Amino acid sequence: MALDANKSVLDCGRNKQVNALQSNQLWLESVACLLKEMHQDTRMLKGFTVPKSPFGQAALTPPPPWHYAGDVVGVEFWTDPDATAATLPSGLSTDPNSNGHAVMMFLDWQFTAQDDEHLEPARYQYREAFILVDAMYRDVPVMWCPYIYVDNDAALARGWTQGFPKKMGSIFQTRSFAASGPAAAPVASGGRFGASLSAHGQRLAEACVTLHKPVANGLSLLSRPTVLMRYFPRLAAGYQDQPAVNELAMSITDNLTVAGAWIGKGELNLPEANGEELHALAPKRIESGFRYSLSYSVSDLKVLEDHSC
């Protein structure tokens, strides 16, 4: 009974080699048969990322297109302009009109690629927290992502591929439920949503948003493209300061959709923590708080400048 249930769940996923196989004993023999049919000369490991494997099922993340849907709780604020300027990589400059302007966002995400990954919530749901600061790429106003945290390894791998400098964290946000009650947190005027980020036992960020009014054009909250840095070091002695990959890149989001956007009051605290520099961007003045639902797809990335050695 349990085995059958397990099999039916696997069948709706992407582990196609499992479909034909029911027990470990059969499994080994059948896989051996499948693999033995492959030509030795064309032996080829598959997978968009490591670990690359015979069937390409073991890779941390499936190949693009990647599709995302989630909820956002965020705070728009102003911090020390010298602190935001200090986070900018070579190729970006400060925005004279909004130097020190930043946004801290907490996201509760669901992901899918081409094989119903959203039906595997343990592996493909994740939570995220990041900070974006205003900057200029040449004469284009952009946002730069200096720090970002997620709670899932597939998200970590996709992030590194995109140029998001992801680390692991524990991220939470108040959720809204359809059944009303004191715990339901309705999306309505006066509704309050908390959020927090911690890592390795230290609290790194905490926020609270009080909703005041809906925003007619939710996309107005995401007006600038995000610029990132794809970075992968070398370990060979003598080359440890000459990264194999060091590219300034611009995120490309398809079908960007914002729904149910509300704006209101924001509160944000970035406590000091060992091994982190997020607190250097602590708010001097809060502009607003917001909450909305968000979806988009990723299948491309624009490399702006290649600084690789």
Added chain:
Amino acid sequence: MLKGFTAPRSPLGAAALVPSPPWHFAGDVLAVEFWNDPDVSVHTLPTGVELDTKCPGHSVALFTDYQFTAQNNEYLDPARYQSRGFSVLLDAMWKGARIAWCPYCYADNDAALMRGWIQGYPKKFGAVHQTRTFAAPSPASAQLAHDSRFAACMSAHGRLLVQARVTLREKVDRLVGLLDRRVVGRRYFPRLSAGMHDKPAVDELVRCVSDRLLITNIWSGEGELSFPEAYGEELDVLGPLKVGRGYRFSFSYSVTDIEILANLTA
């Protein structure tokens, strides 16, 4: 100028996931020797790496519980710099040299994941546990002694991927025919630009360079091992047809370099 050996590079260089080498490791290992089907495991090898025909399918499953430090007392930040890991090493050959290929590798810590990618270990997240030994004798201490038992397991995303058990029989001076090969991995970093998804920015076959490798307090005994089948993993394909010896030992080593064997992007 942003600083840091890895992302996130930051004004002070304090936020990077991993500090610059030299890297130093010390820990405990539970290891189980096993044989998988060489006709299957050959398909986990990258171009240029061949099975070792003298010991086809011979592999070792390694559970590690270790502490890391670089140059700034990182070992005093146990939350960030202790890690538990699991890896499979498969006996193989590279241009006539005996090597161990690492097809799958798991760790429970983000710094370990990044160090792994940099070294060519294809690390993913896993929850890894192993029985520990304590100086105070007790039924819970798991002494290093004849007939003492140690177990380990690894799971990811709520699914059990590996279970192992070792029953100690005798203290030995060295590991015979186990972990006597340099580990070969694959440094791999994809591109996301459209049309380039199958043209990685980095694809290098690398051989790990370990300095001052010390293996001590070695106990040998009988091993048990299983790789249950799981969605999103191919570890079970390498499951044991036969299980050999089990070992429990302590280790330390340092890393300051890596040897690049081949550039596979060429």
